Amino acid sequence: MSLILWETDFSAALAKAKGSGLPIYQDFWFDG
Amino acid sequence: MNTGPYSEPTVAAFLHEQFLPVRTECFWDNPTEPMRRFDVKWTPTFLIHDPEGKEHHRFVGYVPTDDLLAHLWLGRAKILYDSDRHAEAIPLFETVLSRHPAAGAAPEAAFLRGVAGFKSSHDPKELRRAYDRLVAKYPQSEWARRADPYSAIPL
Numbered sequence: 001m002s003l004i005l006w007e008t009d010f011s012a013a014l015a016k017a018k019g020s021g022l023p024i025y026q027d028f029w030f031d032g
Numbered sequence: 033m034n035t036g037p038y039s040e041p042t043v044a045a046f047l048h049e050q051f052l053p054v055r056t057e058c059f060w061d062n063p064t065e066p067m068r069r070f071d072v073k074w075t076p077t078f079l080i081h082d083p084e085g086k087e088h089h090r091f092v093g094y095v096p097t098d099d100l101l102a103h104l105w106l107g108r109a110k111i112l113y114d115s116d117r118h119a120e121a122i123p124l125f126e127t128v129l130s131r132h133p134a135a136g137a138a139p140e141a142a143f144l145r146g147v148a149g150f151k152s153s154h155d156p157k158e159l160r161r162a163y164d165r166l167v168a169k170y171p172q173s174e175w176a177r178r179a180d181p182y183s184a185i186p187l
Contacts, residue, residue: 004034004044006055010066013054017083023111024085025051025104028067030058030075 080107
């Protein structure tokens with residue numbers, strides 16, 4: 001299984017995105 | 033956490049190379065601030081934001097690997113398209129169509145590829161070619177119907 005290292009804090013991801021120029025992929029999920 | 037399409041090496045690699053991947057857990061009995069902020073009403077909901085945090089693409093519901101990859105390419109293309117970087121967006125729309133022709137996002141990519149072609153060249157034939165492509169490849173799609181007015185443009 002491949003490993004995706006997910007950010008869970010959108011604000012932290014946004015700061016990284018602004019620094020790197022990468023877009024953000026955000027998955028809203030529910031552990032039902 | 034990395035099940036379904038996320039267990040695919042191609043998906044994992046693409047997400048890490050081309051995006052900052054974020055997962056946001058939802059709680060329906062007490063909606064969180066991100067759920068309210070992004071108006072999330074069902075899960076899974078997927079958003080693609082530009083590096084400034086502006087949303088450019090959204091899709092709802094489970095998607096298999098091919099559809100997910102197509103949405104990722106389409107999202108990247110729409111960031112450029114929405115920024116009026118049409119010539120840069122065109123190759124990404126074409127990537128959706130060449131690599132994921134059967135994906136659900138493909139008809140939208142075909143439509144926007146035509147519009148981006150027109151906006152970058154001012155040649156209305158780009159719109160007619162988009163119509164022809166949609167009618168040939170995706171005749172049942174809503175995007176083919178949206179392109180119907182372009183059928184009157186002569187080639």
